[in-house]
Amino acid sequence: MQKSTLAAAIAAAALVAAQNAGAQELRIGFLNTLTGGSAIIGKHLMNGWVLGLEHAGWKKDGDKLGGVPTKIFYADDQQKPEIGLREVDKFLKQDKVHIVSGIIWSNVMMTIQKPVFDAKVMILSANAGPSPLAGELCNPLFTSSSFMNDGNAEATGVMATKDGIKTVVAMAPNYQAGKDNVNGFMRTFKSGKVVDQILFKIGESDFQADLAKVRAAKPQALYIFAPGGMGIAFMKQWVASGLNKEIKLYSIYTVDGLTIPAIGEAAIGAIEASHWNPDLDNEKNKRFVKDYMAKFGHMPSYFAVQSYDAPALIAKGMKAVGGKTDDMAAVAKAIRKGTMDSPRGTITFNVNGMVLQPYWRLEVVKGADGKPAIKGVAKIFDHKDAYWEKCPANKRI
Amino acid sequence: MRRVTPRSALGWAAVAVIVAYGLYRIFIRNDQLLFETALNGVQFGVFLFLISAGLTLVFGIMNMVNLAHGSLFMMGAYIGSYVFQQSDSFALAIAVAIPFSLLLGIVLEFLALRTLYARDHLDQVLATFGFILFFNQLVLRVFGATSQEFRLPDSINFPMPLFGFTYPSYRLIVIVVGLLVALGLYLVIAKTRVGMLIRAGASNRPMVGALGVNVRMLFTLIFGIGAALAGLAGVMIGPIESVESGMGENKLILAFVVIVIGGIGSIRGAFIASIIVGLVEVIGRVFMKDMLREFLPEEFAQTAGPALASMSIYILMAAVLYFRPQGLFPARTG
Numbered sequence: 212m213q214k215s216t217l218a219a220a221i222a223a224a225a226l227v228a229a230q231n232a233g234a235q236e237l238r239i240g241f242l243n244t245l246t247g248g249s250a251i252i253g254k255h256l257m258n259g260w261v262l263g264l265e266h267a268g269w270k271k272d273g274d275k276l277g278g279v280p281t282k283i284f285y286a287d288d289q290q291k292p293e294i295g296l297r298e299v300d301k302f303l304k305q306d307k308v309h310i311v312s313g314i315i316w317s318n319v320m321m322t323i324q325k326p327v328f329d330a331k332v333m334i335l336s337a338n339a340g341p342s343p344l345a346g347e348l349c350n351p352l353f354t355s356s357s358f359m360n361d362g363n364a365e366a367t368g369v370m371a372t373k374d375g376i377k378t379v380v381a382m383a384p385n386y387q388a389g390k391d392n393v394n395g396f397m398r399t400f401k402s403g404k405v406v407d408q409i410l411f412k413i414g415e416s417d418f419q420a421d422l423a424k425v426r427a428a429k430p431q432a433l434y435i436f437a438p439g440g441m442g443i444a445f446m447k448q449w450v451a452s453g454l455n456k457e458i459k460l461y462s463i464y465t466v467d468g469l470t471i472p473a474i475g476e477a478a479i480g481a482i483e484a485s486h487w488n489p490d491l492d493n494e495k496n497k498r499f500v501k502d503y504m505a506k507f508g509h510m511p512s513y514f515a516v517q518s519y520d521a522p523a524l525i526a527k528g529m530k531a532v533g534g535k536t537d538d539m540a541a542v543a544k545a546i547r548k549g550t551m552d553s554p555r556g557t558i559t560f561n562v563n564g565m566v567l568q569p570y571w572r573l574e575v576v577k578g579a580d581g582k583p584a585i586k587g588v589a590k591i592f593d594h595k596d597a598y599w600e601k602c603p604a605n606k607r608i
Numbered sequence: 609m610r611r612v613t614p615r616s617a618l619g620w621a622a623v624a625v626i627v628a629y630g631l632y633r634i635f636i637r638n639d640q641l642l643f644e645t646a647l648n649g650v651q652f653g654v655f656l657f658l659i660s661a662g663l664t665l666v667f668g669i670m671n672m673v674n675l676a677h678g679s680l681f682m683m684g685a686y687i688g689s690y691v692f693q694q695s696d697s698f699a700l701a702i703a704v705a706i707p708f709s710l711l712l713g714i715v716l717e718f719l720a721l722r723t724l725y726a727r728d729h730l731d732q733v734l735a736t737f738g739f740i741l742f743f744n745q746l747v748l749r750v751f752g753a754t755s756q757e758f759r760l761p762d763s764i765n766f767p768m769p770l771f772g773f774t775y776p777s778y779r780l781i782v783i784v785v786g787l788l789v790a791l792g793l794y795l796v797i798a799k800t801r802v803g804m805l806i807r808a809g810a811s812n813r814p815m816v817g818a819l820g821v822n823v824r825m826l827f828t829l830i831f832g833i834g835a836a837l838a839g840l841a842g843v844m845i846g847p848i849e850s851v852e853s854g855m856g857e858n859k860l861i862l863a864f865v866v867i868v869i870g871g872i873g874s875i876r877g878a879f880i881a882s883i884i885v886g887l888v889e890v891i892g893r894v895f896m897k898d899m900l901r902e903f904l905p906e907e908f909a910q911t912a913g914p915a916l917a918s919m920s921i922y923i924l925m926a927a928v929l930y931f932r933p934q935g936l937f938p939a940r941t942g
Contacts, residue, residue: 246745250753250853385914410914411893414858416849419648419779420890426773427641440850443755447848453767453774473755473850 237281237529237536240302242295242313242323245287249439251469252315252514253287256337258507259515260313262499263522276522277529279536284308288319295319296326303330309536310335312521315514317341317360317388328352333539335525335546337518340565342391346601349563351540351608354547356524357517358486359565359596360388361395363463364436366484366570366591368399371432371461373591377403380425382435385410392436392463398597406430416444422452432459442466443473450477466575468512471583478583481575486566486594487513487555488573488587496554520553527551544608562607563599570594615931644773645894646887651779653886654786658841660863660870660878661793662834668873669809670827672725673732676716676739677863678856680835684709684842686747689758689851698761698847705843706836713835717828725827744853756851765848782844789837790879797875806830810873862889865921869928871935881936885921892920 241260244253264283268275272282284306288295295316302308303326311327312335314320320339327334328350336355340362344353371379381396383389389410397405407428409421425433433454437445442465449455459482466474466481468489489500489510499519503511511519524546531545532538547560558568570591578584599607630646633639663677687708688701695701716739724732760778767774797803805826808816817823842856849855866885870877897913904912928936 246748250748251755254753385911385918408910410910412914412918416855416858417652419651419776420645420893423641423644423648424894426644440755440852440855443850444848447759448776451765451767451776451778451848453776456767470755473757475757475759 235279235534235536237276237279237310237525237534238284238306238308239281239310239312239525240284240286240299240306240308242286242288242298242302242311242319244290244315246289249290249315252338252439255469255512255514256313256315256518258503259511259518260337260521262503262506262515263519266498266502266519267522267526269522277526277534279529279534288316290316290319292316292319292322296322299323299327303327303332308332309539310525310542312525313337313518314339320344324348324350324353331539333543335521337521338514342596342598345561345563345565345596346598347603349599349602349606351564351606352543353564354524354543354560355564355566356520356553357566358568359594359598361391361398362486362570362594362596363484364392364395365399365597366594367434367461367463368396368401370482370484370572370591371396371400371434372402374432374459375402376400376432376459378406378428378430379403379432379434380407380409380428380430381405382409382411382421382425382433382437384413384415384437384441386413389413389436393434395597396434403431405434411441413441415441418445418448419452422448422454425458426452426454430458432461434461435465436463438464439470443470446470446474446477446481455480466585468510468585469514471575471585474583476583478575479577483573483575483585484570484591485513485573486568486570487516488571488585490585490587491554491556491571493552493554493556495552496556499554516554520551520555520558524551547608561595561599563596563602564608565596565599567593567595619931640772641894643771644775645891647775648779649887649890650883651783651886652890653883654783654790655841655845656862656866656886657790657879657882658786658844659838659859660866660882661789661875662837663860663863664867664870664873664875664878665806665830666834667867669806669813669830670725671813672721673729673736674721674834675733675736675860676743677834677838678860679740679743680709680713680716680838680856681842681859682743682747682854682856683712684839685758685846685851685855686751686756686842687839688843688846689756690751692758692847693756698759698764701758702840702843705839709839709842710832710836712839714828714832716835717831721831722824722827740857747853753853756846758847758851760847776848778848785840785844789840790875793875802826802829862921865925867935869925869935871938874935874937877935877937885924888924889917889921892917896920 243256269281273280284302286298288298299311302311310333314336315338317339320341333352336357338357340355340357340359342360345359381393383393393408409424411421446466461482463484466478466483471478500511528542528546532541547564550557550559555568558566561567572588572591573585574588575583576586634643659681666672666674684705688705691701691704692698724735764781765778768777797806805821809826866881867878870881896917897909900909900913
């Protein structure tokens with residue numbers, strides 16, 4: 212009788228101890244895209260994340276992040292919202308994570324945000340920045356280490372205005388992000404007007420037909436949003452058409468570290484707006500670029516920068532709440548507070564959790580080795596998203 | 609012989625009127641955009657022919673639905689880009705990619721597809737869809753996730769002055785190569801013994817076998833030719849687009865539209881349908897929005913224009929299926 216009571220007491224004590232141990236462990240689910248045509252983005256996101264963890268002192272499960280033993284789970288959304296939802300469901304129910312990070316695609320983000328917030332779990336987006344989450348659907352459990360979807364578009368509009376451009380043809384894929392990026396450009400482009408919009412099929416690879424139309428419209432500049440393979444095909448065909456000699460080109464997410472190797476010399480002369488570039492002159496950036504190149508053997512991209520910053524932000528948040536994982540909104544609040552040193556420079560946060568950061572004018576020039584290289588030219592502006600006023604007052608932090 | 613029915617006469621008359629109006633706009637009214645667009649349409653059509661010629665042969669003669677045709681296109685582009693990266697020579701890339709594709713087609717037919725001829729179309733679709741997944745992952749594993757470096761020498765790819773505007777010279781080369789391939793296929797099919805067997809195979813397969821022809825050999829050969837044509841299309845288009853995993857799928861859909869419109873199994877049908885589809889696609893893309901703008905609100909035209917333009921070839925296909933379910937130039941009667 213006494214023996215069994217003792218056993219029960221020990222068991223109970225062990226249980227409590229286990230629970231305490233559980234409370235002191237931070238669990239993170241990292242949702243990425245590792246298969247399919249966009250796997251390259253996922254690779255950069257993963258590399259940046261791994262390097263960021265290392266610099267924050269975390270190498271393997273059980274190591275401490277922000278003073279808390281941390282375990283990380285990984286999943287592949289295959290660029291599909293339904294698969295992303297399934298994987299996040301596993302994060303929430305089986306792995307019992309406290310934070311979901313990664314998340315490249317806005318449509319995946321919009322699908323998973325509700326179940327994650329409902330479970331009182333925090334989202335730290337390392338890429339997707341859809342406007343609803345900055346506006347009417349903003350949430351105290353949301354933070355971001357990336358950007359607002361149309362930030363680059365708005366920066367480009369400012370840049371074209373500074374350049375005194377009068378007529379522009381805007382090109383983008385015919386889907387939500389494409390239209391957002393055209394609208395973002397039009398919001399800030401003040402010195403002239405957009406004479407025509409060409410919305411092409413998403414995944415388009417032959418732009419010759421559209422280029423004929425651009426030639427006929429004779430604009431002073433062309434603005435294009437064509438990420439991934441679309442941009443590679445476009446840049447090759449743009450130069451072959453000879454239009455690059457007559458029309459100025461502003462592009463976003465088109466000519467970057469991911470696509471330049473495939474575009475080759477045709478990339479030289481391109482102008483882009485971005486929230487990061489490899490030659491930004493700060494200590495954090497120098498260390499990031501050097502260690503990244505040493506570890507992975509290729510140039511990092513802004514995707515890698517964003518996910519590189521994520522572990523540091525998590526560490527900062529966890530430290531501020533004393534390692535407690537029971538109130539993730541407090542962690543999100545701590546992350547948003549104050550400033551943070553990023554390879555991008557110093558970043559801060561808006562009341563909706565979106566990053567406030569400078570945007571840079573970049574130009575692709577011939578590098579020392581004869582290959583195209585991205586060169587940061589000048590700061591365009593400090594960006595603040597256009598949606599935060601739509602975020603209900605009681606949801607702002 | 610094909611009979612001229614009143615309905616088809618009406619159809620051809622309509623085509624003649626459209627073409628005549630287009631020529632009037634281009635040459636009398638000097639409409640440069642339309643001219644450039646028409647040239648782009650023909651160029652796109654010729655490219656479509658390169659990829660659909662092989663598909664129509666395989667589908668028409670072997671009665672085999674080969675979804676992996678787009679993967680053969682992709683493999684041509686990948687091998688071409690690999691050779692280019694090693695040698696910096698586009699000519700060598702072409703010289704290696706075509707025989708490689710031929711060989712790949714023959715090996716594929718020999719190892720796997722041959723067992724599918726007797727099965728129904730659904731089994732063929734499933735099996736060849738499996739090959740799409742296989743090849744897409746294969747190139748990711750072997751070549752990595754980045755888009756492959758593949759460029760043209762400046763000597764053949766430059767902005768060429770042409771009637772008051774500049775046109776990419778390489779696209780003219782694509783047109784010439786496509787026309788040469790069309791001519792070559794025509795000569796082989798119309799004038800040679802193998803061509804006779806191919807035509808016979810398209811018309812009545814069991815009879816060809818019954819007459820003692822080695823149908824197996826013939827099929828392997830046809831599949832190899834189809835793969836080589838897809839590989840040629842891949843290696844020619846790769847350097848002006850993006851060489852990446854899954855690049856063949858969109859092309860495959862267009863190729864199916866072409867062979868359905870042209871009449872399955874008919875090279876002549878594939879050629880004419882390619883040009884028609886190329887023209888409709890490109891002209892729709894350039895002019896559809898402006899046409900809608902004439903009688904619809906701006907905002908609506910902005911959204912509906914591109915959507916309708918990308919649907920135009922499918923609408924065309926539906927119309928052809930309604931009026932001529934067998935396609936414009938079916939192999940069995942033409």
